[in-house]
Amino acid sequence: MLRSVITWLVRAVVMILALATLLPLISTDEWWVRAMEFPRVQIAALLFLSGGVLFALGWRAHWAGIAVAALAFAYQAVRIAPYAALAPVQAASIDKCPADQQVTILMVNVLQTNRDTAPLLALLAERDPDIILAVETDRFWTDALAPATAAYPHQRLHPLDNTYGMALYSRMPVGAMSTRFMVEPDIPSIAADVTLPGGAAFRLFAIHPRPPIPGKDSGPRDAELVLTARDVARSPLPAIVAGDLNDVAWSDTTRLFQELSGTLDPRIGRGYFATYNAKVPLARWPLDHIFFTPEFGLVSFERLGKIGSDHFPVTATLCLAPAVMEDEQTAPTADAETIEDAAEQLSEGRAQQAEEMAEGEDETQTAE
Numbered sequence: 001m002l003r004s005v006i007t008w009l010v011r012a013v014v015m016i017l018a019l020a021t022l023l024p025l026i027s028t029d030e031w032w033v034r035a036m037e038f039p040r041v042q043i044a045a046l047l048f049l050s051g052g053v054l055f056a057l058g059w060r061a062h063w064a065g066i067a068v069a070a071l072a073f074a075y076q077a078v079r080i081a082p083y084a085a086l087a088p089v090q091a092a093s094i095d096k097c098p099a100d101q102q103v104t105i106l107m108v109n110v111l112q113t114n115r116d117t118a119p120l121l122a123l124l125a126e127r128d129p130d131i132i133l134a135v136e137t138d139r140f141w142t143d144a145l146a147p148a149t150a151a152y153p154h155q156r157l158h159p160l161d162n163t164y165g166m167a168l169y170s171r172m173p174v175g176a177m178s179t180r181f182m183v184e185p186d187i188p189s190i191a192a193d194v195t196l197p198g199g200a201a202f203r204l205f206a207i208h209p210r211p212p213i214p215g216k217d218s219g220p221r222d223a224e225l226v227l228t229a230r231d232v233a234r235s236p237l238p239a240i241v242a243g244d245l246n247d248v249a250w251s252d253t254t255r256l257f258q259e260l261s262g263t264l265d266p267r268i269g270r271g272y273f274a275t276y277n278a279k280v281p282l283a284r285w286p287l288d289h290i291f292f293t294p295e296f297g298l299v300s301f302e303r304l305g306k307i308g309s310d311h312f313p314v315t316a317t318l319c320l321a322p323a324v325m326e327d328e329q330t331a332p333t334a335d336a337e338t339i340e341d342a343a344e345q346l347s348e349g350r351a352q353q354a355e356e357m358a359e360g361e362d363e364t365q366t367a368e
Contacts, residue, residue, distance in 0.1 A: 030217055037252070038251075041272065051069030103317070111309035120309075136165060145169075204240050219350075288313075298318060
């Protein structure tokens, strides 16, 4: 009896996991479909375990379930394999770089409701980065960070109470800097032209689009990623994109973003560097990113320790050395299909946002 119950349960788990594997293949912005791209590592682990249990129960009797688990596991493994430490790197390392060509960026999601500022302040004092990007910053957080960022003369602060506040601090000179609302009227992004001590300049794009959550599909997020990617591709300067993208490194939308923008991912060939959820060890995936164009070489990329947030901070030190690096690495490129997909995502995302705004106005009028 117990054996039968275990067998039934394991078969059911395999079918659910196989369905979760197939769902992201559907071309849709539905939040519950897109969310299945996040836990690929967890799904793969459960498929391996479930297939092993069925094998132990008798492979002849359960060959169909084992085959389903094996096929689904293989697909998940292929998707996440580039982010394993043994895979070829996409972003090449640079061993020697003059200090005046380097920039260190620290990106952190503070968790708006987190009120324990001491760990982050200690981290900033220890790391002393050239640029700090903090997201989910409300007025409490911008005030709390003020003493630690007093030595950063170039700042763009946009505190909000909706978990999409953003604060950018740069010790390096900044020329043009703007706050933009690319898709949603209450979700800012920042673009800034930064000059290195050696005189070379680059453009920094800081973003934090909304994730796919119940009641909110992925269209606006995908549209913001497309718009940012286009801006990077059109930039006359080398570019860096940093932020909590609310999208995992191995998703189709991140792949499209990289191809459209021509940026490199330092994770590929080095590890997952999962940044969320810092509070749930078994449910973690890489949401916080630093991408860059091929003019940069990678000096270092790290996931840092806990700061009381549900995200781990990430930091990267990059070297702007186009004469050296452009021959050492090749960024993804967009073909005709990628460009068509991007245009479709942008159109659908804007339409979805317009519908949500119209629904919000209707609800407001009804309440009045």
